[in-house]
Amino acid sequence: MHDRIRNARLGERVMSAEEAAALIQPGMTVAMSGFTGAGYPKEVPLALARRMEAAEQPFRIRVLTGASTAPELDGALAKVDGMELRLPYQSDPALRERINAGTLDYIDIHLSHVAQHTWFGFFGPVDVAVVEVVGITEDGRLIPSSSVGNNKTWLEQADKVILEVNRFQPAGMEGMHDVYYGTALPPHRRPIPLVDPEDRIGEPYLSVDPEKVIAVVETDGPDRNSPFSPPDESSKQIAGHLLEFFDHEIRRGRLTDRLLPLQSGVGNIPNAVMAALAEGGYKGLTAYTEVIQDGMLGLIKEGVLRMASATSFSLSRDGVDEFNANVDFYRERIILRTQEISNHPELIRRLGCIALNGMIEADLYGNVNSTHVAGTKVMNGIGGSGDFARNGYLSVFMSPSTAKNGNISAIVPMASHVDHTEHDTMVVITEQGLADLRGLAPKQRARTIIENCAHPDYRPMLEDYSERAQRESFGKHTPHLLGEALSWHERFVETGSMRVPDRRPAG
Numbered sequence: 467m468h469d470r471i472r473n474a475r476l477g478e479r480v481m482s483a484e485e486a487a488a489l490i491q492p493g494m495t496v497a498m499s500g501f502t503g504a505g506y507p508k509e510v511p512l513a514l515a516r517r518m519e520a521a522e523q524p525f526r527i528r529v530l531t532g533a534s535t536a537p538e539l540d541g542a543l544a545k546v547d548g549m550e551l552r553l554p555y556q557s558d559p560a561l562r563e564r565i566n567a568g569t570l571d572y573i574d575i576h577l578s579h580v581a582q583h584t585w586f587g588f589f590g591p592v593d594v595a596v597v598e599v600v601g602i603t604e605d606g607r608l609i610p611s612s613s614v615g616n617n618k619t620w621l622e623q624a625d626k627v628i629l630e631v632n633r634f635q636p637a638g639m640e641g642m643h644d645v646y647y648g649t650a651l652p653p654h655r656r657p658i659p660l661v662d663p664e665d666r667i668g669e670p671y672l673s674v675d676p677e678k679v680i681a682v683v684e685t686d687g688p689d690r691n692s693p694f695s696p697p698d699e700s701s702k703q704i705a706g707h708l709l710e711f712f713d714h715e716i717r718r719g720r721l722t723d724r725l726l727p728l729q730s731g732v733g734n735i736p737n738a739v740m741a742a743l744a745e746g747g748y749k750g751l752t753a754y755t756e757v758i759q760d761g762m763l764g765l766i767k768e769g770v771l772r773m774a775s776a777t778s779f780s781l782s783r784d785g786v787d788e789f790n791a792n793v794d795f796y797r798e799r800i801i802l803r804t805q806e807i808s809n810h811p812e813l814i815r816r817l818g819c820i821a822l823n824g825m826i827e828a829d830l831y832g833n834v835n836s837t838h839v840a841g842t843k844v845m846n847g848i849g850g851s852g853d854f855a856r857n858g859y860l861s862v863f864m865s866p867s868t869a870k871n872g873n874i875s876a877i878v879p880m881a882s883h884v885d886h887t888e889h890d891t892m893v894v895i896t897e898q899g900l901a902d903l904r905g906l907a908p909k910q911r912a913r914t915i916i917e918n919c920a921h922p923d924y925r926p927m928l929e930d931y932s933e934r935a936q937r938e939s940f941g942k943h944t945p946h947l948l949g950e951a952l953s954w955h956e957r958f959v960e961t962g963s964m965r966v967p968d969r970r971p972a973g
Contacts, residue, residue: 532615
């Protein structure tokens with residue numbers, strides 16, 4: 467694989483994954499590459515997990531990443547109880563089980579905060595960085611992989627560095643990335659010179675002090691390839707409501723037919739939205755987002771998107787095959803940046819992004835819970851949704867109106883956990899309809915959400931609660947019945963359904 471390791475000095479540090487993993491000591495803080503299952507180290511974490519499992523004295527480490535990784539990293543280390551701390555976002559079932567069992571501390575923070583909090587020293591020193599790259603140039607620069615994430619910060623802040631050079635990632639990715647080295651700590655910060663999603667303001671390579679590199683491991687493995695099911699009817703209906711809203715905003719002169727830079731979360735609903743944009747005849751759009759998924763590749767190929775800026779891919783196996791086969795085409799139309807730039811609040815506000823994100827539930831006033839079931843069991847994390855919702859031109863939250871075969875309502879009297887306050891929520895969409903909350907006072911918001919977004923099975927219950935709250939609440943500005951506001955969640959925990967017994971369907 468030495469065509470991928472073109473620097474002779476670093477080529478001398480090639481070793482096995484087992485030898486590299488042995489350099490990671492108990493109790494260390496280890497920063498690893500990876501963002502939404504892309505660009506994470508494939509072999510060193512597995513070797514480290516095997517070492518932990520075989521050790522006479524169990525030991526654990528603290529793990530920082532860009533976002534979620536994959537079974538070879540989060541899953542492997544969680545299964546051997548190898549982590550005492552994990553941040554900032556996760557999606558692995560084994561890791562989630564450890565977190566919700568209370569045996570692993572998890573810090574869920576905005577993705578735009580991770581790099582700067584590391585620089586501020588809030589997480590303590592970083593002992594080792596383990597970073598996947600596509601290759602190493604003759605002069606020792608690193609060709610980034612399928613995600614950039616926090617890798618710039620990890621390489622700068624870590625005392626020691628282990629590199630995984632992955633041959634599976636296409637060499638044609640070289641030149642796709644834009645790594646900005648102009649950030650500084652307060653009070654010496656300067657404006658970031660990015661005024662258009664297409665702007666390149668940095669370098670196509672990551673830099674590392676060669677003296678810090680203690681190991682180079684050669685790998686040849688794909689990213690986790692998450693299969694995406696075709697959009698279901700509910701997702702298509704949600705996408706349809708959003709497209710009608712865009713048409714309305716264009717007619718009112720608040721948007722043009724080029725919209726504004728799009729940010730989209732990952733999943734079935736965002737893919738349905740991408741398909742609807744193509745069917746709606748849109749052309750020449752841009753994306754300033756975190757993740758490129760299959761739907762965006764299709765839009766780029768069809769000319770619906772003229773370019774997309776992100777920090778990572780999150781592709782199915784078919785999406786990977788499509789990208790790898792046409793990497794030269796996509797390299798000219800996709801820019802991968804560090805997540806401190808892709809998620810930078812000031813840039814999001816400057817560009818006027820349209821934030822499209824999912825939710826678990828919203829309450830009558832527009833407070834959104836995107837992370838916790840019944841306020842206590844974490845699902846994944848807030849990710850970058852807060853960065854975009856708080857600062858975007860439009861903040862849209864989407865979800866089917868019910869879950870668990872209708873036993874959970876996505877519209878509830880009071881959110882059991884709040885990631886996005888009513889102040890950051892402009893539009894709520896379910897398959898039932900769209901609630902435009904802009905310019906509405908709390909009681910108006912409640913009426914709009916109930917009428918447009920609630921499932922018919924739960925609408926009478928919400929109307930009843932809202933009417934009684936307006937009569938009986940301690941305060942009348944944001945009426946709540948404090949002894950009843952979370953009773954829906956309590957009922958779900960106790961019985962498996964938010965429905966009151968006489969409203970459950972027969973059989």
